[in-house]
Amino acid sequence: MKNNFDQYTAISDQNSPTEEGTDFEVSISGLTKCFGDILAVNHMSLDVPAGCIFGLLGPNGAGKSTTIRLLCTLLTPTEGTALVGGYDIIESPVSVREITGVLPEEGNHTLYQTMSVYENLEYFARLYGVAEGEIPQRIEELLSFMSLWERKDDRAGELSTGNRQRLALCRALLHRPRVLLLDEPTSALDPVAAKRVRELILRLAREYNQTFFINSHNLPEVQRMCDRIAIINDGNILMTGTTAELRAKLHAKQIFRLRTSEDVARVSSIVESMAFIEYVRSDVDSLILTIENPQENNSILLQTLLSQNIKIIELAEEETTLEDLYLEVIKGGVDK
Amino acid sequence: MTLRKSMIVARADLRMALQVSYVKYGLIGMSALGPIMILVIVSFVAFGTTSAVEALALLSLLSPTISPVLGVISIIPASLIAANALVGEKEQNTIEALLCTPLTDSELLIGKVLSSFIPSMALLLGTIAVTEVGSIVIFLSAGLPFSVNFLVPDVAGLFLLLSAGPTMILAISSVMILISGRVARVYEAYQVSGVSIMVFILPIIVPLLVMQSGGIPDANLVWLSDIATLLIASVLMTITWILAIGRFNRDRLVSLV
Numbered sequence A: 001m002k003n004n005f006d007q008y009t010a011i012s013d014q015n016s017p018t019e020e021g022t023d024f025e026v027s028i029s030g031l032t033k034c035f036g037d038i039l040a041v042n043h044m045s046l047d048v049p050a051g052c053i054f055g056l057l058g059p060n061g062a063g064k065s066t067t068i069r070l071l072c073t074l075l076t077p078t079e080g081t082a083l084v085g086g087y088d089i090i091e092s093p094v095s096v097r098e099i100t101g102v103l104p105e106e107g108n109h110t111l112y113q114t115m116s117v118y119e120n121l122e123y124f125a126r127l128y129g130v131a132e133g134e135i136p137q138r139i140e141e142l143l144s145f146m147s148l149w150e151r152k153d154d155r156a157g158e159l160s161t162g163n164r165q166r167l168a169l170c171r172a173l174l175h176r177p178r179v180l181l182l183d184e185p186t187s188a189l190d191p192v193a194a195k196r197v198r199e200l201i202l203r204l205a206r207e208y209n210q211t212f213f214i215n216s217h218n219l220p221e222v223q224r225m226c227d228r229i230a231i232i233n234d235g236n237i238l239m240t241g242t243t244a245e246l247r248a249k250l251h252a253k254q255i256f257r258l259r260t261s262e263d264v265a266r267v268s269s270i271v272e273s274m275a276f277i278e279y280v281r282s283d284v285d286s287l288i289l290t291i292e293n294p295q296e297n298n299s300i301l302l303q304t305l306l307s308q309n310i311k312i313i314e315l316a317e318e319e320t321t322l323e324d325l326y327l328e329v330i331k332g333g334v335d336k
Numbered sequence B: 001m002t003l004r005k006s007m008i009v010a011r012a013d014l015r016m017a018l019q020v021s022y023v024k025y026g027l028i029g030m031s032a033l034g035p036i037m038i039l040v041i042v043s044f045v046a047f048g049t050t051s052a053v054e055a056l057a058l059l060s061l062l063s064p065t066i067s068p069v070l071g072v073i074s075i076i077p078a079s080l081i082a083a084n085a086l087v088g089e090k091e092q093n094t095i096e097a098l099l100c101t102p103l104t105d106s107e108l109l110i111g112k113v114l115s116s117f118i119p120s121m122a123l124l125l126g127t128i129a130v131t132e133v134g135s136i137v138i139f140l141s142a143g144l145p146f147s148v149n150f151l152v153p154d155v156a157g158l159f160l161l162l163s164a165g166p167t168m169i170l171a172i173s174s175v176m177i178l179i180s181g182r183v184a185r186v187y188e189a190y191q192v193s194g195v196s197i198m199v200f201i202l203p204i205i206v207p208l209l210v211m212q213s214g215g216i217p218d219a220n221l222v223w224l225s226d227i228a229t230l231l232i233a234s235v236l237m238t239i240t241w242i243l244a245i246g247r248f249n250r251d252r253l254v255s256l257v
């Protein structure tokens, strides 16, 4: 497998800089989109600095894809607006499209099935105004990086889902856009490919200051990769912050894993009745709990369980994950 | 706005249209069918009659119908490609990626119009040329003299095909743009484009009606129905194009119907 990672060259300087007065590469203010009665995005405001990897999280139907479609000018906002690279999405949609690369939702379905892998990229390179002489080299670079170079002459429709997704990612990166709007970029990728894409995103953000706005359901991935995160539901931002801020929030509550050889349902019925315990969820052989004042209450918990003849394998502090925070935010348990 | 970007779209569309086998063979079949049909009729006229006068008389009966038929046949391919151009992209989901590129609305629409206009004009002109040359060869080999009166299509027919033909091709493209926000499937678009072609039926029907009522369609009547067809096609093209431009809406193209 040829690795052209090191050859992935800089973002082009053909793009004019962000307007004065805005330090943010993506700046959303009061953005709203209604579909009839459905309020898909509700007065959303948030800022993403240049070079940032931003993760937008939320349950199905939360309004993530609609947000990306508004930012890439596919949809017109009902109210509010956004600046992308300093350009207003309503006033200068063409300039916005010039400096953004987009991986649409289900990007693997947005390729020209009857065109070859190479032709798909060539077509878009031309539409994005990449210099004719530079096109072959850029295509080879990206296809090699995504391990698709050997398949360049195959029809896009003949590729597997994941490979089509890789191709769609290549297409988004082809013109070296300043801002990348990626809707679930790794959803169809195998673990190795997903890791490579994550590494590429990190590298492009760090070295070439490209800005990433990513929708994802893959929380561990977002936790590892994103600098800033927002969680939305029903079109509303529930929480937003940098990864550091989130980490602080995560440490505010301690989560424990209680592993047992007994029936989990039975144990949970006992545990739930205790005032200092907030039951979070159950796993195959364990309960995940938050315990108030664990220094004192852990022993009470253990004594109670032992007195009822429940065999405990382990009671250990869990590393709190973004998933835990996410689940709490969605349930309404964490302050904004 | 640059025509260059529109040409990129048109070229890609055309290449893709030719990769769809029913479009490709539809194009080849349709464009071969017209000249073949007409040249068979011409041979019948040339070899089935005994004198130039008789041949001309028969020809003057057939000519008014020949050109509109040729017109309909060479415009069908345009409607196939035009239907694929926007609605096909919508059906295939590729429209979303295309709309994310820096194409302006007019670059996109002109690209989509060119993608059916260029091949359709090529087919129309090719069909006319083959029929014209073919019929001259047939008449000459039947020993008939060469004259303007032996042209198939005749002068009125050439006028119809070269004026109303391109106009209808453009009209069908704008009809397709107009309905692209409203239909989700290419076959629905085919149906609409099929209806638009009906405009070309007018110059076929008028002379036939006259013949049916016992009369012989004279040159004035033929010209009149040809000009009427051109007028209708022009009005149709203007209205649909204005509506298509005015109502074009990216929102609607990406939303589910």
Ligand SMILES: Nc1ncnc2c1ncn2[C@@H]1O[C@H](COP(=O)(O)OP(=O)(O)OP(=O)(O)O)[C@@H](O)[C@H]1O
Pocket (backbone or CB within 6 Å): A035, A038, A039, A040, A058, A059, A060, A061, A062, A063, A064, A065, A066, A067, A105, B254, B255, B256
């Ligand atoms: N074109 C449309 N027409 C009507 N309603 C729409 C349209 N697009 C989105 N919606 C609605 O807007 C809301 C937000 O949808 P959106 O696709 O943005 O959610 P999402 O967060 O991306 O969800 P998922 O995680 O499932 O991809 C949903 O209620 C959806 O039904």
Ligand SMILES: [Mg+2]
Pocket (backbone or CB within 6 Å): A064, A065, A066, A105, A183
């Ligand atoms: Mg989505």
